[in-house]
Amino acid sequence: MDVIVAEHAGFCFGVTKAVDTVYEQIDKGTAGNIYTYGPIIHNETVVSDLEKKGVKVIEGIEELKKLVADKNSSDNDKKSQGTIVIRSHGVTREVQALIEETGLAVIDATCPFVKRIHKVVGEESSKGKSIIVVGSANHPEVEGIVSYADGDVYVIDGPESAAKFDKNRELDYTLVAQTTFNKKKFQETVEIFKNNSYNINIVNTICNATDERQTEAEEIASKADAMIVIGGAHSSNSRKLYEICKEKCADTYFIQTLEDLHLKIKGNVKLIGITAGASTPKNIIEEVQNYVRTNF
């Protein structure tokens, strides 16, 4: 039996940069606390390793406001020292302003592909265009993107919502996508808007890393008898990989670590495929790969 591991499995360029940034701060012995706004990636193993090394996760806006209040307090003991790292998803404009108000050093590890979307949305909405974001409304990346619009902004989660979208057709729209959106569903969504006579400027902002990962996962799943997708439970790009693989290979498993893997090999299995989301470390992929190679 053969095992194929996708070449584009695991950390993408943006996640690598964000995670490396935090480890560099630890290695440098940065003064004061090292904070990340939200977990640096959707991977519990990495996040708990960072916690053990003293990195603190700021869980939300209230915690940030407290840091700002402490900074403004007359009690010097309350004032924090240190650095806040912004993760690859980016943050909303409101959060960015609060982070700066804390007075701590800021390292912005927002992925350049996400930054580009902030720029497009800011510029297009300042020209008076209404913005449509194709993605999941409650994903932090999308929340950040939405915050850069000054006027009307809508979030559409796929073709079905696009079909129900019924707004003023006299207006001009600019449409962007969450970087990790399913590219096939993005094309279907775009077609629906075009067919429904919206005057729409399409900017495909699905990032290269996602595109390559999804194309390769689909190719492998099409020929595999069983497919394993490794990714964090909260990782949206990993879940999308799972959907794509499941469409091509009924026996697709979604796991976080090797412990979750309960492979039930049925009949004559010749090929097992493995891929992983952008926030899955190499060592987990290797563990799964070695296990499958030695046990099946």
Ligand code: F3S
């Ligand atoms: Fe950036 Fe794409 Fe990764 S947007 S963080 S390279 S999935």
